[in-house]
Amino acid sequence: MPKIELGYWPIRGLGAPARMLCEYAGADYADVNYADAGSWFAGKKPELASGNALINLPYVECDGQVVTHSSVVLEFLGQVTGVDAFASEDHRWANAQALAEIYDLRNALMGVVYPFNGKTTTKEAFEKNCDDHMNATVGKFYAKFETLLKQRGMEFLIRDAPSSADFHLFEMLDQHEIIANRRGMKSPLETFPELKRYHANFKALPQLEKYFASAAYALPMNSIGGGAWIY
Ligand SMILES: N[C@@H](CCC(=O)N[C@@H](CS)C(=O)NCC(=O)O)C(=O)O
Structure with a gap:
């Protein structure tokens, strides 16, 4: 298996699923955490941007290839590590759809835990939006995943062993538990x-x-410096 560099902030965020996938696969990987904005935005980012205009965190660097965007990072890792050695097209597309659905849940949560969308700008707004999210939005997503698990009848989303999408679904379930x-x-x-x-x-x-x-696993879920209301 080739050596992998995984770049992200020192938070769980979108990095935790990729870290877990690497651990699960026993990959030879460096978990590079950018401790401050400068070391990323004025350091590694411009270097990687010269070869990949879309560069963002998280990214993976492997065998001269640089891949970014968390869902694609997971698919890439699934491929190079063999975790996503899918036996059929059904598995491949079921995994890709699950990744997209999980990302929608993640984005709904981000609108609550960070102030960026302009809705969660005070502690009171956070408390109300968080309770609304937990009481209404989460159930809509969980009902879909519950049904999907029943429809497919497997231990994990796609098969009886974890696929790349499972690492992000677990992370989302776990963050909501916390x-x-x-x-x-x-x-x-x-x-x-x-x-x-x-x-x-x-x-x-x-x-x-x-x-x-x-x-x-003990890292904060969200960026304290980035203004997160809960971490
Ligand atoms: N759609 C992107 C979102 C990436 C993103 O928003 N990354 C945040 C951290 S969660 C960041 O700070 N990126 C650094 C940058 O903009 O260079 C993904 O799925 O990876």
């Missing part, structure tokens, strides 16, 4: 038995035992 816990709310998984089983099975994967005990 938020519910911090805000004294009941677990959003309680009414979704398949998803609850899925979250527990993923967390119990022996290949990820080291990761769940590591500093990477």
